[in-house]
Amino acid sequence: MSHTLTVQWTIEPQTAPRPWLACSRCGGQRAFVCSGKTRLNANGRRLDAWLIYRCAVCEDTWNRPIFERRTVTSVAPDALAALQSNDPAWIRQVAFDIEGLRQCTDRIEDLADSSVERRVLGGTVDSARLEIVVVARHASSPRVDRLLSAELALSRARLTKLEAAGRVTLLPESRKALQRPIRDGCRIVLDLTAEDDRAEIAQRARGGP
Template identity: 55%
Template sequence: MSHTVLVQWTITPTIAPRPWLACNRCRTTRPFQTSGKTRLNANGRRLDAWLIYRCGSCDSTWNRPIFERRHVGDIDQATLHALQNNDDGWIEKVAFDIDGLRRDAGRVEEFAEFRLRKTILKAAVEPAQHLEIALNLEMKTMLRTERLLSMELGLSRKRIAVLEQTGRISMTPSGKNALRRPVKDEMRVTIDLASEADRNAILSRAGP
């Protein structure tokens, strides 16, 4: 029998990263934001596709390349269908592709805002002494792990630091300053609450 509560937190970033680009109309560098629309052009059997961005201060647009001069036979049907129908879910994934955006734009502004869905995967045998959090990241985020734990468990960052220093917080994958780095998909955080007087309150906040 286990004295560990296992929960899953599914994290969904809510604000797509914004490229900063030279705007011809504003005559200065401005943040551009995704319009949620794509453009698909055909030249014979070859296709070009872009995600359209708009300047945050005017209506100027920037076409972010998705692919160029790609033969139609080399494009999987799901991608082609998403482009032809401006599929919101597919477009959102492209918009949140921070690495691809950096290759196209250079300077990119990121945001830490998110939605969180909590699910209990396994209840513990009373009294519960450990909390294990399985993190499911739907899209890449700059949200730091310590900030997430502080907000959702009601723990001060100082207290989180003490738990870390005394070995009562462990993470998989581990690494130097892991708590102060952005959350990663499939990361696991385990907290030993055996000696914490408010462990029941912490466990309650961890679940839905």
């Protein structure tokens, strides 16, 4: 029996994080939904660019600044081209830039509905140890327990028991591993020695037939 099954999970959130802001039209704090559209405005020799959001209740717009009052030459050419063509991949990058969004509001709703793409890096399903290498390029990511329970079909109670037995580790070393948000480059290690269904768990971890 080989010792460790190593898999890589690439996590792609499906829905952009939603900022909560005061809506001037319908009043009160509201979630704003990214429209996926940008606006580029020339004001004399200066350029402004925004990503457009809409209030989840009344659809009033909020313009999130991408940049403001910039000369054409100070804007990166690829950013300018992306804005002019409404490039979906580039817009997605901005929409998922949660750190940038934090400059506009403290309250951000992170809808952790993600797709997980699996790839085997080494080992077989009869391994006693499962190591998951996480690729999460977008900051918006679920907690470790939520991810494991959804993707490995393990109950939260079972995960808690495994953690109490010292069989769940998050690397770099972290206490209360299950409650941590997933970070790009982190590794989740599960010791499945005592689990009768470890082959099934490993199968779900590696995916495929």
